Amino acid sequence: MGDPMTMSWADLWAARELFAAPIACAALAGCALGFLSVFIVLKRMVFISATVSQCAGLGVAFAFFVELFVGLHLPPVLVAALVAIAATLLCAIDPKRVGVSREALLGFVYALSSSLAVLLGEKLAAEAHDVQSILFGTAVLVRELDVWLVAGVGGLILLSGAWTYRALTFAIFDESASRAQGLPVAWIKGALLVAIGAMIGVSTRALGALPIFAFSTLPAVAALRIRLPLKGVLAAAIAIGAFDGVAGYLMAFRFNLPVGASQTAVACLVTIFVLAISKCWTFLNERGMGRPSNAKNTERG
Amino acid sequence: MSTESPQARAATGVLSARSLCVGYAGQALLPPIDLDLGAGRVTAILGRNGAGKSTLVKTLLGTLKPISGTIRRLKTPLKIALMPQTRELDFQLPITVREFASWGSLSGRGCLCRPWSTRGEGALVDRVLGELGLGELGGRFLRELSEGQQQRVLFARVLATQADLALLDEPTAAMDAVFQAEVMARLGQMARERSMAVVVVTHALGALGGAVDDIALLDADAGKVVVGPRDEVLRSETFARRFGSLLPPPPEVSAPHSSAQEEARHG
Numbered sequence: 135m136g137d138p139m140t141m142s143w144a145d146l147w148a149a150r151e152l153f154a155a156p157i158a159c160a161a162l163a164g165c166a167l168g169f170l171s172v173f174i175v176l177k178r179m180v181f182i183s184a185t186v187s188q189c190a191g192l193g194v195a196f197a198f199f200v201e202l203f204v205g206l207h208l209p210p211v212l213v214a215a216l217v218a219i220a221a222t223l224l225c226a227i228d229p230k231r232v233g234v235s236r237e238a239l240l241g242f243v244y245a246l247s248s249s250l251a252v253l254l255g256e257k258l259a260a261e262a263h264d265v266q267s268i269l270f271g272t273a274v275l276v277r278e279l280d281v282w283l284v285a286g287v288g289g290l291i292l293l294s295g296a297w298t299y300r301a302l303t304f305a306i307f308d309e310s311a312s313r314a315q316g317l318p319v320a321w322i323k324g325a326l327l328v329a330i331g332a333m334i335g336v337s338t339r340a341l342g343a344l345p346i347f348a349f350s351t352l353p354a355v356a357a358l359r360i361r362l363p364l365k366g367v368l369a370a371a372i373a374i375g376a377f378d379g380v381a382g383y384l385m386a387f388r389f390n391l392p393v394g395a396s397q398t399a400v401a402c403l404v405t406i407f408v409l410a411i412s413k414c415w416t417f418l419n420e421r422g423m424g425r426p427s428n429a430k431n432t433e434r435g
Numbered sequence: 436m437s438t439e440s441p442q443a444r445a446a447t448g449v450l451s452a453r454s455l456c457v458g459y460a461g462q463a464l465l466p467p468i469d470l471d472l473g474a475g476r477v478t479a480i481l482g483r484n485g486a487g488k489s490t491l492v493k494t495l496l497g498t499l500k501p502i503s504g505t506i507r508r509l510k511t512p513l514k515i516a517l518m519p520q521t522r523e524l525d526f527q528l529p530i531t532v533r534e535f536a537s538w539g540s541l542s543g544r545g546c547l548c549r550p551w552s553t554r555g556e557g558a559l560v561d562r563v564l565g566e567l568g569l570g571e572l573g574g575r576f577l578r579e580l581s582e583g584q585q586q587r588v589l590f591a592r593v594l595a596t597q598a599d600l601a602l603l604d605e606p607t608a609a610m611d612a613v614f615q616a617e618v619m620a621r622l623g624q625m626a627r628e629r630s631m632a633v634v635v636v637t638h639a640l641g642a643l644g645g646a647v648d649d650i651a652l653l654d655a656d657a658g659k660v661v662v663g664p665r666d667e668v669l670r671s672e673t674f675a676r677r678f679g680s681l682l683p684p685p686p687e688v689s690a691p692h693s694s695a696q697e698e699a700r701h702g
């Protein structure tokens with residue numbers, strides 16, 4: 135308790151007006167990205183998420199750069215969102231069209247965006263700290279505008295995801311059959327990609343690329359280990375994403391740690407915890423000590 | 436390809452292909468095909484591995500552009516259902532049998548604004564699951580079922596679509612003989628009762644039971660396509676050369692069919 139490097143919960147409560155916005159922002163981003171993470175993980179787009187979050191960081195650095203050297207003010211969040219959406223669509227194109235594998239394309243875009251973000255950051259002596267914050271999520275405070283943007287875009291994604299749930303899941307997880315049944319599969323896939331890009335774009339300015347990548351993958355990794363149907367997995371991923379964001383922020387505050395790294399570490403710990411519980415559950419079921427496993431009783435033909 | 440008069444065929448036709456050439460990147464896999472898919476009829480697309488069966492189906496679906504020729508949808512709007520192969524399923528997906536089968540009730544753009552299934556759709560899904568012996572498995576995850584059971588779930592989804600045209604890719608590949616015969620009989624019944632055109636892609640001769648009305652036999656190696664009524668194709672030279680004595684001799688055909696049904700365009 136007496137460690138000067140740590141702060142008490144009473145300190146946090148006393149400064150609640152200051153920290154309410156970043157905590158709310160982390161929770162909202164965690165919810166929306168947790169929802170999207172199920173699609174990202176099940177459709178094996180994890181590297182797209184990593185690349186897009188780096189590109190969003192580049193977008194913010196680029197906006198600072200243009201303002202400083204050209205004198206043109208570009209809203210960093212808007213530039214980040216646009217670059218993220220463009221990167222998502224670029225990464226999603228059929229790799230055969232450009233004559234390389236998807237992994238090669240992703241690797242190229244990731245390396246290019248990361249290096250450009252660092253190079254631009256070097257030219258921005260005054261904003262260098264901001265660029266670092268964006269890339270690794272060291273920002274403690276969040277602007278109110280960012281909270282509203284995250285809430286707006288995240289809320290829209292969750293509402294439209296719930297409203298179109300059946301068509302969305304059918305089109306994303308069984309493309310050929312849904313296309314045959316006349317669903318606008320290309321539009322639905324495009325909308326999902328734009329949603330991923332937009333959410334990563336608006337969240338990166340507020341929270342940083344590193345925790346955004348964690349929120350857009352790890353909640354689903356954990357939720358998919360829980361024996362739940364798809365709707366339950368989506369709900370669990372939303373809850374886990376929100377928990378990761380809030381608990382990570384609180385841990386950073388309590389132990390005076392970088393916020394983004396703390397949120398990412400919490401997301402990893404939650405995932406490990408759920409994986410361990412899931413393994414134990416399977417172990418107990420296999421020995422008949424828990425609820426009988428359905429898989430064991432399944433008629434295999 | 437049916438034995439009906441052209442007038443009757445036109446009245447019940449669902450989809451018609453003329454001089455249809457299928458393939459990839461401008462390279463034709465097969466000679467041009469004329470195909471009429473009629474309501475209430477089951478057509479088997481038969482061929483060995485790599486014969487171009489799936490390419491033909493993708494082209495008929497409209498997901499692959501034909502190299503040449505035309506495809507006409509004779510009914511508008513035309514509701515289509517596809518039963519993919521089980522290997523195309525993603526077994527990470529935590530979806531229950533009932534939810535998967537309920538996807539059959541979704542069609543067109545309108546379903547984007549329907550977050551819940553109607554009571555009628557739910558009842559239809561329960562009925563088809565029950566008919567296929569899957570009623571008890573509705574709450575189970577699809578990934579936990581055997582491959583044969585998964586194929587039955589895929590088939591249940593097709594039944595729930597109430598489509599005008601159903602395309603089934605290897606629908607009985609993992610089923611035992613009893614379910615194979617049952618599913619094929621159910622297909623014929625479904626086609627007739629619902630005036631549905633059914634296309635079954637297969638390389639299993641056992642699937643060519645009485646339910647199949649017409650066959651399109653694809654022989655990419657010899658560059659030949661034979662299209663016609665079932666018995667006639669089974670008696671064709673191409674069939675004998677490709678499948679030899681694997682099938683017992685077909686029943687006698689009462690009236691000889693036009694020799695124009697057999698098309699040998701290449702070689």
